[in-house]
Amino acid sequence: MTEKADLQSVLDRAAEGGRITPEEALDLYRSAPLHALGSAADAVRRRRYAGTEHIATYIIERNINYTNVCVTACKFCAFYAAPKDTRKSWTRDLDDILRRCAETVELGGTQIMFQGGHHPDFGVEYYEEHFAAIKAAFPQLVNHSLGASEVEHMARISGVSAEEAIRRIHAAGLDSFAGAGAELLPERPRTAIAPLKESGERWLEIMEIAHGLGVESTSTMLMGTGETNAERIEHMRMIRDVQDRTGGFRAFIPYTYQPENNRLKGRTQATIFEYLRVIAIARLFFDNVAHIQGSWLTTGKEVGQLSLHYGADDLGSIMLEENVVSSAGAKHRSNRQEIIDLIRKSGRVPAQRTTTYEHIVVHEDPADDPVDDRVVSHISSTAIAGGTAHPELKLLSAN
Numbered sequence: 001m002t003e004k005a006d007l008q009s010v011l012d013r014a015a016e017g018g019r020i021t022p023e024e025a026l027d028l029y030r031s032a033p034l035h036a037l038g039s040a041a042d043a044v045r046r047r048r049y050a051g052t053e054h055i056a057t058y059i060i061e062r063n064i065n066y067t068n069v070c071v072t073a074c075k076f077c078a079f080y081a082a083p084k085d086t087r088k089s090w091t092r093d094l095d096d097i098l099r100r101c102a103e104t105v106e107l108g109g110t111q112i113m114f115q116g117g118h119h120p121d122f123g124v125e126y127y128e129e130h131f132a133a134i135k136a137a138f139p140q141l142v143n144h145s146l147g148a149s150e151v152e153h154m155a156r157i158s159g160v161s162a163e164e165a166i167r168r169i170h171a172a173g174l175d176s177f178a179g180a181g182a183e184l185l186p187e188r189p190r191t192a193i194a195p196l197k198e199s200g201e202r203w204l205e206i207m208e209i210a211h212g213l214g215v216e217s218t219s220t221m222l223m224g225t226g227e228t229n230a231e232r233i234e235h236m237r238m239i240r241d242v243q244d245r246t247g248g249f250r251a252f253i254p255y256t257y258q259p260e261n262n263r264l265k266g267r268t269q270a271t272i273f274e275y276l277r278v279i280a281i282a283r284l285f286f287d288n289v290a291h292i293q294g295s296w297l298t299t300g301k302e303v304g305q306l307s308l309h310y311g312a313d314d315l316g317s318i319m320l321e322e323n324v325v326s327s328a329g330a331k332h333r334s335n336r337q338e339i340i341d342l343i344r345k346s347g348r349v350p351a352q353r354t355t356t357y358e359h360i361v362v363h364e365d366p367a368d369d370p371v372d373d374r375v376v377s378h379i380s381s382t383a384i385a386g387g388t389a390h391p392e393l394k395l396l397s398a399n
């Protein structure tokens with residue numbers, strides 16, 4: 001354990017942009033006062049975004065949950081249906097998906113996020129066909145979807161390498177990976193909650209292949225399923241090591257486990273304080289990742305606001321549809337004006353951004369705010385009626 005004076009010197013070094021070790025990060029996480037962590041993380045954010053440090057961003061996107069059929073049966077997930085469960089399972093057809101894309105464009109959305117189960121019949125060909133159709137019809141929509149888990153699954157179904165799967169879906173229309181499926185990368189907590197998923201090392205290996213092929217991604221962390229503080233830091237360490245080699249992770253998006261409707265018993269959600277500590281530590285630890293995203297969907301709007309003072313520079317998406325986290329108990333909804341207001345009330349100027357974080361519109365003057373309140377985060381009745389849940393966002397925030 002680091003002495004108090006040494007803890008302060010580590011914090012000072014981190015605040016000035018110096019690299020901290022995983023051990024130092026764990027000491028800070030365990031022992032530094034919350035306000036000191038937040039202050040240091042905010043100093044890092046302000047320096048990184050000098051000139052635009054007064055801005056906090058959001059994006060308008062649509063999650064397209066294409067199927068809930070899944071063979072992976074993660075214990076924390078209540079979104080999925082087993083392939084034989086015809087009462088619960090559903091799959092959207094291409095027309096339905098294209099209609100959702102059209103609505104996204106109409107409402108000013110710039111991004112879609114394909115997110116669904118590991119369907120036993122969906123190989124690379126399924127994604128090629130769907131991504132090509134979407135890109136042909138809506139070339140203006142950025143397809144920021146899937147993650148290493150889906151790549152591993154589709155490659156196995158089609159009998160090809162992960163590299164070939166990535167090349168093909170990228171050529172068909174995938175722009176970047178949302179980083180789904182990271183959950184917790186260290187072996188013990190990953191096996192405890194997602195025993196049939198690929199290992200954390202394999203998840204990172206596939207993301208590294210993707211980055212090498214020019215397909216960037218975000219990265220996520222699911223927190224609150226019983227992992228230790230050391231395992232949270234180890235998760236970040238594993239991502240930072242890959243990022244040192246590839247530079248392909250655009251953002252880190254921690255989000256909290258939602259405890260309803262799944263098979264993880266006796267787990268309690270991470271507290272607000274734990275979440276804010278993670279946001280701050282992430283900003284201090286990831287000297288090589290540009291963006292830290294606050295996740296208001298799972299933590300609530302007020303905590304989202306607070307996260308902007310603990311190192312986050314982005315609040316992720318106003319999601320036009322989200323069936324996954326919402327089904328596991330996340331009940332927070334918003335429309336564009338609410339997100340603009342909450343960013344403004346946290347002392348920042350809101351800006352709508354692209355997938356690659358360019359500012360589309362900076363809402364400097366409240367008198368110029370958009371008046372179209374059709375842009376409402378919509379929780380589909382399909383999943384709620386089914387009592388389902390799937391905390392794999394990307395992400396949220398993710399995405």
Ligand code: SF4
Nearest residue numbers: 070072073074077117
């Ligand atoms: S989290 Fe994803 S991979 Fe795991 S069971 Fe749910 S849908 Fe399947």
